[in-house]
Amino acid sequence: MTWSFLATALIVVLMPGTGVVYTLAVSLGQGLRAGLVAAAGCTLGILPHMAASILGFAALLHASAVAFQVLKLAGVAFLLWMAWQVWRGTGALSVERQATHRRMSRLLRDGVALNLLNPKLSVFFLAFLPQFVPADAPDAAWRMTGLALVFMVLTFAAFALYAVFAATLRDRVLSRPGAMAWLRGGFAVSFAALGLRLASIEW
Template identity: 40%
Template sequence: MELNTVIYFLTASVLLTLAPGPDNMYLLAKSLASGAKSGVALSGGLASGIVFHTGLVMLGAAALIKASPFAFMALKFVGAGYLLYLAWQAFHEQGDLELGQNNDTLAYGALYRRGVLMNILNPKVLLFFLAFLPQFVDTGSEQLALQIALLGAVFALQAFVIFAFIAICAGRVRAFISKTRNLNRILGVVQGVVLVAIAGAILAAG
């Protein structure tokens, strides 16, 4: 694979990751509510989910899911259901926390796993990778799988760096607004609304 191709891919990946989207919105809300470390843990999970999707593209499973309406619908409803469950938790957990402390009731490992599941169960991400990655590989090469793996790793790495940066910045902003009355209640509601919106976007996807 030529260096120019990798550079073009990295540039496109960074622009796509920086574009406002569901992952960014939820990561921002979570980092504001629970702090930078929690946001970084969630970032690691979201980035790790990308590795899973890359593997499916390599194996051709993504094309199979795209070709099977039942498989796509099943993944869509499972993913949306999981997000709605997280939204229910966010609506019910908020209000009992105190900003200024480590107020996240979830361990960092649990947040990491949440990020992984959010990414894996989002069929829009899978279809995006199925359409995006092949644009930058040499389809005539005997090392097609290796090229896809490399591009997937590049995308996952840059996504983690950007997501972690967002989490750290949000964590710093959190310190300045720590005296806002009922802030955790507000942020809990924001997290819930964002998760419901993501679930709705998944269900509406064609």
Template identity: 45%
Template sequence: MQISIEFLITSLIVVISPGSGAIYTIATGLSRGAKASLIAAVGCTLGIIPHMLLAILGLALVFLTSTFVFTILKFLGVAYLLYMAWLSLQDKGAFHFEQENTEHSAFKIMSYAVFINLFNPKLPLFFLAFLPQFVANDTPTPTWDMLLLSMIFMLITLVVFMFYGVFAAMMRQHVLGKPTVLKWLRRSFALGFISLSMRLLFSSKS
């Protein structure tokens, strides 16, 4: 199977577009450092796997045609994003600005990141509507081709999110020790999650 440049460019555009995973990774890099941001990037990438498997197994078609399933997943996603917004505003919450120390928080960081994408109802639609366009109609191995394209998309996601997180971690020295800046960063993260939750709330399957 030949990977088209159109697929790579389109995937990159989709990944670099601001979203809940990107916001979470950036916030983690700023608040906890490079190691934590890399864990967040891995977690966000792992959160894609269930959606990828659903699409490959064909179950995403059921999701696509079921308004009830879409609505349930959508409201779970909205609730989780609002929860992340609330955590962002807490002084000792998910984005508590501290010296880099991920030994005791790696699982929590990973869990938050996985759930962010797990409750994203747009991902199965993306895999069902987007990826098949790049699978040749006459291919003898459509499942393998779909899996390969999905893995490439996940790799792009991981690399881009790692870049976001590490760059954010490099900026930590400019915000640590500045209470006013930290306060507005927390508010910005919270506003970002709220904005994404509202966009998801009023979204549809089409």
């Protein structure tokens, strides 16, 4: 493992995306424990993409326009559905002081689905991981697996920090009705924008 990998990985995991928005929304709506479960779900959701990159399946996905488009449209639909749930003020992403607490398994499942249905992650890892492993290394697959596991640990740590930050501010923010309305609208718009951005990605 190199410092360049750690530095690059940290930059990637700290960049706001669907996982960060989901973790923040759940943490504000239901508190730290739920936020950490959401973070774990988002982290587990990238595992299939990493496995696909290591095994070479991501290259097949990138080569197949139909497979890529099907996965992309499923991801777009899921993000827009989340945006609608937030906008209505219902579901696990409800940003309210008295939000309905969903089962932890539901939060975990939605977090996994959020990243699992994002085809650009497979293509990203296909281009990202091999940069830090010599092409002629006899144990290249094992090295890539090790880097992938480190990336997942960093991802969960970053998302957990977002969860702690949001949960710490929860009571202060949600005590203001105007702030709750702005947050609900902001998260809904964020999920819709992420869905539209995913839809604009060309194969």
